[in-house]
Amino acid sequence: MQNPEFLILAQAAGAANPMLNLVFIGLMVLIFWFIVLRPQAREAKAHRDFVSGLKAGDEVISAGGLYGKVVSIDGAIAHVELSRGTKVRFDRNKLHPIAGGAIVSESVDAEKAKKDAGKTKKDD
Template identity: 40%
Template sequence: MFASPAYAQAAGAAGSSSGSTIFMLGQFVLIGVIFYFLLIRPQQKRAKEHRATIDAVKKNDVIVTAGGIVAKVVKVDETEVEVEIAPNVKIKIVKATIADVRTAGAGKPAND
């Protein structure tokens, strides 16, 4: 008595497996497109803007490093930046560790 409805459902599902496979693939493609426009693309744009900001660092800019140090740029090299973290205390940092760049008049180092 219970076996006949189960066989009827299995037979109906077997006939539509091709259509459901295409539908399922379409859903995965749609999810991929949504992820690209909502997550991947904005992150790439933000990384590109950050890279351009770091490349535009110049003398007398105030920067914030990834470690949270606020410093004034004294000298800019190709891959390194010499910064002043306190009066007469200068250190060299790698450009990739710069988290934020402020223009010359936007802020001051904490120890000025």
């Protein structure tokens, strides 16, 4: 004979609402979209814009980590000068802007401005 208390507990627990599962899956997809896919698409668009606007004189870094300055563009090939007299051909899509250089120079300029401000205060 079965204990009626177990039957009551089994019925009380019941099955989860299937709509709740769908809402949870939808929420996970939405979170994945905002955390992974959206920033990746934004970065890809920025790289496409950079490659299409690449011109002579731009400082770039290659996918392999070589820094240089673009000398000329010939279709899908960019001629990059790595050092005086050393020119290398790169696929335009494998070049990236030197974003870190701009950030570093801004921080160096900010530190220099703070030091200069400190010197003027000491001189007064």
